[in-house]
Amino acid sequence: MSEQKTANFAQVGKSVQKIDGLALACGKDKFVEDYDMQNQLYLKVLRSPHAHARILSIDSSEAEAMEGVAAVLTHADLPRVPHTTAGQGYPEPSPYDSHTLDNKVRYVGDRVAAIAAETPELAREAAQKIKVEYEVLEPVLDPRKATDEGAPVIHDEDDCKVIIPIPYEPERNLASAVEFSFGDLEEEFAKSDIIVEDEYESHYAQHCPVEPHVCISYIDSRGRVVIRTSTQVPFHVRRIVAQRLELPEKKIRVIKPRIGGGFGAKQEVLVEDIVAAMAMKTGRPVKFLMTREEEFVSSRTRHPQIINVTIGADSDGTIRAINLDVLMNTGAYGGHALTVVCNSGSKVLPLYNTAKAVKFNGKVVYTNLPVGGAYRGYGATQTYFAVESALDEIAHRLDIDPVKLREINHIKNGETSPVFAALGEGKEGVEQTIESCGLPQCLEQGKEAFGWDTREERRSLSSGSKRRGFGICTLMQGSSIPEIDMAAASIKMNEDGSFNLLMGATDLGTGSDTVLSQIAAETLNVPTEDIIPYSSDTDLTPFDVGAYASSTTYLSGKAVDKCAGKVKQQILKVGAEMLEVELEDVSLGAKKVVDSSGNEVSYEEIATYSLYESNQHQIAAHDSSISHKSPPPFSAHFAEVEVDTETGKVELIQYVNATDCGTAIHPRLAEGQCEGATVNGLSFALTEEYQFSSRGKMLNASFDSYNIYKMPDMPELKCILVPTYEETGPYGAKSVSEIGINGPLPAIGNAIFDAVGIRIKEGPFKPDKLLAELEKTEAR
Amino acid sequence: MEIKLTINGDSKKFEVDPSTRLIDLLRSAGYQGVKKGCDEGHCGSCTVLLDGQPILSCIKFAAQADGAEITTIEGMGTVNDPHPLQQSFVDKGAVQCGFCIPGMILSSKSLLETHPDPTEDEIKRGLDGNYCRCTGYVKQIEAVQSAAQKMRGGI
Numbered sequence: 001m002s003e004q005k006t007a008n009f010a011q012v013g014k015s016v017q018k019i020d021g022l023a024l025a026c027g028k029d030k031f032v033e034d035y036d037m038q039n040q041l042y043l044k045v046l047r048s049p050h051a052h053a054r055i056l057s058i059d060s061s062e063a064e065a066m067e068g069v070a071a072v073l074t075h076a077d078l079p080r081v082p083h084t085t086a087g088q089g090y091p092e093p094s095p096y097d098s099h100t101l102d103n104k105v106r107y108v109g110d111r112v113a114a115i116a117a118e119t120p121e122l123a124r125e126a127a128q129k130i131k132v133e134y135e136v137l138e139p140v141l142d143p144r145k146a147t148d149e150g151a152p153v154i155h156d157e158d159d160c161k162v163i164i165p166i167p168y169e170p171e172r173n174l175a176s177a178v179e180f181s182f183g184d185l186e187e188e189f190a191k192s193d194i195i196v197e198d199e200y201e202s203h204y205a206q207h208c209p210v211e212p213h214v215c216i217s218y219i220d221s222r223g224r225v226v227i228r229t230s231t232q233v234p235f236h237v238r239r240i241v242a243q244r245l246e247l248p249e250k251k252i253r254v255i256k257p258r259i260g261g262g263f264g265a266k267q268e269v270l271v272e273d274i275v276a277a278m279a280m281k282t283g284r285p286v287k288f289l290m291t292r293e294e295e296f297v298s299s300r301t302r303h304p305q306i307i308n309v310t311i312g313a314d315s316d317g318t319i320r321a322i323n324l325d326v327l328m329n330t331g332a333y334g335g336h337a338l339t340v341v342c343n344s345g346s347k348v349l350p351l352y353n354t355a356k357a358v359k360f361n362g363k364v365v366y367t368n369l370p371v372g373g374a375y376r377g378y379g380a381t382q383t384y385f386a387v388e389s390a391l392d393e394i395a396h397r398l399d400i401d402p403v404k405l406r407e408i409n410h411i412k413n414g415e416t417s418p419v420f421a422a423l424g425e426g427k428e429g430v431e432q433t434i435e436s437c438g439l440p441q442c443l444e445q446g447k448e449a450f451g452w453d454t455r456e457e458r459r460s461l462s463s464g465s466k467r468r469g470f471g472i473c474t475l476m477q478g479s480s481i482p483e484i485d486m487a488a489a490s491i492k493m494n495e496d497g498s499f500n501l502l503m504g505a506t507d508l509g510t511g512s513d514t515v516l517s518q519i520a521a522e523t524l525n526v527p528t529e530d531i532i533p534y535s536s537d538t539d540l541t542p543f544d545v546g547a548y549a550s551s552t553t554y555l556s557g558k559a560v561d562k563c564a565g566k567v568k569q570q571i572l573k574v575g576a577e578m579l580e581v582e583l584e585d586v587s588l589g590a591k592k593v594v595d596s597s598g599n600e601v602s603y604e605e606i607a608t609y610s611l612y613e614s615n616q617h618q619i620a621a622h623d624s625s626i627s628h629k630s631p632p633p634f635s636a637h638f639a640e641v642e643v644d645t646e647t648g649k650v651e652l653i654q655y656v657n658a659t660d661c662g663t664a665i666h667p668r669l670a671e672g673q674c675e676g677a678t679v680n681g682l683s684f685a686l687t688e689e690y691q692f693s694s695r696g697k698m699l700n701a702s703f704d705s706y707n708i709y710k711m712p713d714m715p716e717l718k719c720i721l722v723p724t725y726e727e728t729g730p731y732g733a734k735s736v737s738e739i740g741i742n743g744p745l746p747a748i749g750n751a752i753f754d755a756v757g758i759r760i761k762e763g764p765f766k767p768d769k770l771l772a773e774l775e776k777t778e779a780r
Numbered sequence: 781m782e783i784k785l786t787i788n789g790d791s792k793k794f795e796v797d798p799s800t801r802l803i804d805l806l807r808s809a810g811y812q813g814v815k816k817g818c819d820e821g822h823c824g825s826c827t828v829l830l831d832g833q834p835i836l837s838c839i840k841f842a843a844q845a846d847g848a849e850i851t852t853i854e855g856m857g858t859v860n861d862p863h864p865l866q867q868s869f870v871d872k873g874a875v876q877c878g879f880c881i882p883g884m885i886l887s888s889k890s891l892l893e894t895h896p897d898p899t900e901d902e903i904k905r906g907l908d909g910n911y912c913r914c915t916g917y918v919k920q921i922e923a924v925q926s927a928a929q930k931m932r933g934g935i
Contacts, residue, residue: 024878027813027853260879509877668873675916
């Protein structure tokens with residue numbers, strides 16, 4: 001059915017040339033670091049060596065006396081404005097627990113002071129000359145003990161707060177909490193033929209965009225603060241910097257050039273405040289490029305979770321009840337704390353709506369460890385590990401094909417789940433019925449591509465100390481945050497029949513400038529190259545919440561489609577006027593308006609007429625979009641591994657990801673999202689790990705020792721796009737960017753279990769961990 | 781001290797400090813396609829060719845390159861006249877954010893000089909030092925294979 005609906009599309013569904021592709025491949029398109037200004041200063045942040053300490057005094061006199069040092073900022077120089085660094089809609093559902101600079105440090109790597117100097121080297125040197133006297137406090141390093149009575153209080157300041165009614169008890173290190181249930185859990189467990197119960201731990205990880213956070217700020221000739229920054233959320237940056245620096249929004253302009261990846265790390269106002277504050281202090285342009293070490297230590301991370309899962313099912317595999325208990329560590333600050341843990345429930349539990357009773361309990365605690373934030377998958381990644389592993393255990397114990405177990409239990413078209421209405425983002429969620437679930441086809445096509453039904457024959461391909469195993473998982477995510485997120489676009493027509501498309505939507509490397517141009521082109525019946533996109537400049541483009549929550553194609557795309565629809569009506573009107581016929585008598589052809597007699601006027605003629613000849617006006621429009629639902633993409637993942645029982649090494653032989661993202665507006669870019677998310681997930685499952693000292697310092701803050709996947713690490717990987725048609729999305733599209741990262745941890749974990757009968761309940765699956773478990777089993 | 785470099789075919793002289801790194805010299809001389817991703821010799825974004833060999837310009841002193849021929853991405857092709865590798869990277873969807881792409885294309889160029897028809901494994905090994913977090917590498921392997929075919933005159 002979706003094929004019929006998309007068959008006549010001229011631009012949508014085509015892998016047109018990515019608009020910025022060649023300029024990037026030629027090294028010409030500019031990133032923030034590529035902009036330099038005359039008289040520019042370089043900023044360095046002095047960071048805390050302690051996980052928890054009060055700053056008693058800062059003596060920066062020696063640094064300030066150095067030639068070439070322009071200024072030093074400490075907490076004494078700035079007004080105290082509690083805020084959140086989380087780049088979310090207002091009012092933010094995150095605690096106001098951060099300060100641009102504070103009199104206390106709460107993790108190793110926290111900000112202490114900022115230095116601006118003529119060169120980066122001088123700024124580094126000056127930082128070393130700042131003398132800080134600390135009162136070192138006992139740190140909280142174990143999330144399980146964070147809320148214990150007598151535990152050190154991390155946010156003991158009197159001005160931290162939440163600005164909407166959500167749970168927050170900083171006096172006992174509770175950053176947030178959520179509870180939700182339906183049905184009679186005890187009764188359903190009592191009726192269950194089988195109950196599995198286990199505890200899983202998902203680990204710290206960093207986004208590792210290859211471009212670090214980077215920002216340049218200057219005061220323009222009219223006294224406005226201009227911020228050019230590597231961000232996913234330019235409009236939130238403007239609002240939050242305005243709040244922190246106590247300026248009205250009109251005094252600030254935020255510009256996003258090309259961005260070298262973000263994955264959620266740049267949904268955080270992490271650098272802009274201090275750079276703008278320094279530009280204001282010195283009156284000179286200030287640039288700040290974070291080091292790779294800072295990216296690991298002082299940027300944001302995936303919130304680690306300890307997840308207790310209990311699932312009860314009938315002997316045929318039908319799920320009766322699910323109980324999820326999530327303890328999440330948000331580190332020293334609570335950005336995204338509530339919303340990430342809410343998504344741990346809301347993006348996972350509705351998938352198995354056969355459950356008659358569900359309980360979800362999320363608790364988020366502060367610790368003196370690196371700070372959690374938004375990261376692709378946003379809470380779902382963590383919890384899918386537990387739920388999909390538990391389902392695998394049920395399939396194993398009941399001797400049911402794990403694919404069949406999913407088929408029995410997953411949500412189908414026309415169905416809903418009480419979870420949708422109950423769990424939102426800082427408030428109740430939004431009820432929705434699933435209308436475009438392609439999961440059955442994902443399972444079917446995934447099985448076929450993977451060779452699921454011939455897996456038993458492949459076991460014998462491994463010999464000696466090696467054992468082969470096969471695992472699967474199924475997933476859903478969402479598309480935008482319903483009734484909260486808004487996107488807007490404007491379009492104007494030029495003499496040659498081309499169009500400027502201005503939008504707040506933020507292309508962070510995903511290709512959204514291209515995808516959104518394709519949507520405009522489809523509606524306006526022009527080739528995509530006739531659309532000139534310009535995005536994410538708070539002075540020039542309309543508002544958009546930014547690139548997060550899998551919203552850009554679905555939500556910003558809808559705004560672009562609506563806006564283009566209005567422009568189309570204006571074009572038809574002028575065309576009818578020129579052809580001297582009624583409006584009802586004309587329709588859009590390829591770059592032209594035609595009437596029923598076959599007479600036509602080209603876009604060029606229409607534009608020239610409207611601009612110069614008669615009844616002159618600018619053909620242009622703007623429109624906005626909010627969503628009333630968050631239609632999930634669905635996905636099935638398949639992993640084939642070989643475990644060496646002598647070394648504990650897991651070799652990934654093959655991986656298949658079949659994903660239903662509705663209409664893929666640009667199939668190649670959509671595949672790229674699936675592949676990129678999957679490989680990030682593989683790396684998370686197998687190699688990436690934060691190592692800490694006993695005092696909370698990260699020990700491997702370098703690409704050298706924090707191993708992200710490189711090209712030779714790649715297994716045979718297949719990503720399959722399964723088309724469906726989501727009626728509420730632009731040209732049938734849903735989201736695609738996040739879902740793929742959720743699969744590898746459970747799918748590979750399940751494959752390891754299939755290979756050696758050991759369930760590793762804590763990521764990543766490194767050889768030492770496996771070997772220890774293998775030895776334990778042998779000892780038994 | 782004064783050094784001489786031939787950058788993308790142009791002979792140039794520079795007055796440098798012995799501690800000046802090649803990446804900083806090149807970027808300040810306008811070759812901004814040389815990207816700074818980790819600044820510690822791991823990610824490969826700062827890859828340039830030094831006498832045809834890929835090197836990491838963030839861990840090379842400019843003085844060490846005295847007399848050498850340097851190729852940066854700017855020397856490969858232009859938007860109006862791209863090198864087959866640049867065109868293939870775009871056509872195959874291998875460019876997402878594009879930050880790692882200049883380095884990856886330069887490593888690919890070097891690889892194709894010794895391996896005009898590389899296997900998938902040879903590409904993986906040849907591009908081992910170029911990190912990408914966006915794409916999952918699949919389309920980059922395809923792009924190198926496609927460009928190789930074009931450069932051999934296959935298409």
